[in-house]
Amino acid sequence: MTQSYDDARLITAHDEESILSAVVPPIVQTSLFTFDSFDEMLATYRGEIRRPVYSRGLNPTVRQFEEKIARLEKTDDAIAFASGMAAISAAVLGNVSTGDRVLAIRNVYPDAFRLFGTHLARMGIQVDYVDGTDPDAVAHALPGAKLLYLESATSWMIEPLDIARLSDAARHHGAMTVVDNSWPTPVFQNPITLGADLVLHSASKYIGGHSDVVAGVVAGPEARIAHLRDEIYPYLGGRIAPMDAWLLLRGLRTLPLRMAAHQESALEIARRLQDLDCVAKVMHPGLAPLPPGLRGTTGLFSVEFHDRIDIRSFCDALKLFRLGVSWGGHESLIVPGEVMLSQQARPNAAREFGISAHSVRLHVGLEGTEALWTDLKAAISAADKSAR
Ligand SMILES: *Cc1c(COP(=O)(O)O)cnc(C)c1O
Numbered sequence: 001m002t003q004s005y006d007d008a009r010l011i012t013a014h015d016e017e018s019i020l021s022a023v024v025p026p027i028v029q030t031s032l033f034t035f036d037s038f039d040e041m042l043a044t045y046r047g048e049i050r051r052p053v054y055s056r057g058l059n060p061t062v063r064q065f066e067e068k069i070a071r072l073e074k075t076d077d078a079i080a081f082a083s084g085m086a087a088i089s090a091a092v093l094g095n096v097s098t099g100d101r102v103l104a105i106r107n108v109y110p111d112a113f114r115l116f117g118t119h120l121a122r123m124g125i126q127v128d129y130v131d132g133t134d135p136d137a138v139a140h141a142l143p144g145a146k147l148l149y150l151e152s153a154t155s156w157m158i159e160p161l162d163i164a165r166l167s168d169a170a171r172h173h174g175a176m177t178v179v180d181n182s183w184p185t186p187v188f189q190n191p192i193t194l195g196a197d198l199v200l201h202s203a204s205k206y207i208g209g210h211s212d213v214v215a216g217v218v219a220g221p222e223a224r225i226a227h228l229r230d231e232i233y234p235y236l237g238g239r240i241a242p243m244d245a246w247l248l249l250r251g252l253r254t255l256p257l258r259m260a261a262h263q264e265s266a267l268e269i270a271r272r273l274q275d276l277d278c279v280a281k282v283m284h285p286g287l288a289p290l291p292p293g294l295r296g297t298t299g300l301f302s303v304e305f306h307d308r309i310d311i312r313s314f315c316d317a318l319k320l321f322r323l324g325v326s327w328g329g330h331e332s333l334i335v336p337g338e339v340m341l342s343q344q345a346r347p348n349a350a351r352e353f354g355i356s357a358h359s360v361r362l363h364v365g366l367e368g369t370e371a372l373w374t375d376l377k378a379a380i381s382a383a384d385k386s387a388r
Contacts, residue, residue: 027246028052028060057234061242065249069201069217072186072252074193078219079229080245084182084202086238087216088112089119091178091198092147094232098124100146105132105161107154107353109180109202110343132161135169142173150196151180152189152294153285156340156355158301160285160294167195182206182328187259188296198224205328206298209251209258213244258330258366262299266364269373273303278384280304280358299364300327304337304356311336311358314383320367320375327363332372335361 019026033052035041043049052058062080069078081087092115096102104116106129116127130141132150142148148170152161167177179191182202191199201207203215218228233239263286270284284301285294305311315323321334337359364372381387 024250025061025064027242029242030059031055055242056237056239059242059245061249062240062245065240065245065252066217068249068252069186069207070219072190073181073199073219074190075199075219076222077225077229078217079225079233080203080240080248081216081218081233082238082240082244083214084109084180084200084204084216085111085115086236087200087202087218088180089115090228090232090236090238091200091218092116092120092149093236094228095176095178095198096120096125096146100125101144102127102147102149103138103141103145103175104129104149105151105154106130107132107157107159108149108151109155110340112149112151112180132166133159135162135165138166139169139173142169142175145170145173145175148175148177149180150177150191151183152191152291153183153300156283156302156337156359156361157353158183158283158285160291162291162293163189163191163196164194164292167191167197171195183298183300184294184296185255185259185298187256188263188298189294191293192220194293197221202328203248203251204326206259206262207251207255207328208248209255209328209330210247211326211329211331213247213251215240215244215248259296259298261366262364263296265366265369265372266299266301266362267297268369269362269364269376270301270303272373273376276380278306278309278380280306283359299332300361301364302337302359302361304359307358308384308386309358309380310383310385311338311360312383314379315360317379317382318375319378320365320372321362321379329363330366331363332365332367332375333363337361 066078066080104127120127130137150161152163170177176197178198179196181189181191181199182205185206198218198220200218203217267286270282273279274282281304286297315334315336321332324333325335337355338357
């Protein structure tokens with residue numbers, strides 16, 4: 001699978017003004033920038049000069065990351081945040097007011113669900129949930145909505161959505177579309193080119209790629225980002241630190257290579273799992289034709305086993321797959337469905353979403369397909385009640 005990640009400057013920078021032509025631009029690790037004169041300070045505050053003043057506003061290392069993300073997402077501009085949740089809260093709170101209605105897909109990231117159920121509810125913003133894989137259901141629920149909130153692929157069930165069709169329906173009803181693009185990354189999907197108004201990422205996942213940074217980013221057309229930058233962001237204040245932006249710049253340099261490796265390994269493992277009699281269902285978008293606009297699949301997917309596999313023994317027997325949430329790093333991870341359901345994000349999650357206590361979510365890391373498959377096979381044998 002080739003991808004359209006062909007802008008050499010995104011990877012090889014050494015960006016234009018790097019000190020001493022350092023291959024890796026130095027981190028501008030400062031909160032504050034001073035002025036050489038009264039006139040320069042006044043002109044800056046009058047908006048006649050745009051330059052860094054204070055790192056909650058503008059920091060050169062952060063700006064470098066934002067410009068690269070905007071380019072990767074094939075749009076005008078981007079803003080980076082201290083977490084994916086800060087990106088989600090800014091994108092949503094910045095665009096809805098009391099009395100508005102938000103329509104969200106049902107298998108939304110659990111903390112986004114909690115944000116919607118607590119703060120949005122408290123502000124008098126109604127949030128309704130709909131099955132994003134059913135465009136007719138989405139179209140039916142859209143009238144009166146101000147914002148359509150999508151995540152593709154969705155959390156846990158890993159359902160890829162037809163973003164072009166859904167954002168077109170939203171526009172028809174006067175609603176803006178916000179897409180959480182953390183799963184495919186800009187390497188495999190660019191929601192703005194499919195008609196979305198804003199795209200956001202938990203950069204803690206694949207963009208960082210090394211499980212050592214928590215960060216987020218929102219990208220989109222100039223006016224929408226300017227609104228967030230000038231009116232929302234300075235006061236909600238969830239600014240990314242320069243060091244974290246620097247780590248993300250490092251992550252971007254290998255993003256296409258890592259995504260190709262995650263894709264290849266995970267798809268092969270998903271196919272092998274699908275062939276086992278003890279497996280009921282593999283929720284991996286690559287096992288069916290992809291929706292328009294999705295150019296590849298990643299390392300994260302879910303598997304439902306038949307009852308004869310004891311999920312507790314399976315998880316405990318794994319050696320390379322570690323029990324842990326998050327994903328997108330070099331390491332392989334597993335989350336049991338029962339743990340997911342016990343979070344009580346939604347008491348009826350099992351019934352409403354189809355999440356089974358007999359399912360697990362896997363993140364296939366970069367350890368190598370055969371080593372990971374050996375680990376899974378051994379753990380399945382250890383957990384197979386019919387083999388005892
Ligand atoms: C992790 C995640 C988030 C939240 O990001 P943080 O960086 O942890 O705040 C949002 N959306 C998706 C799909 C995620 O997986």
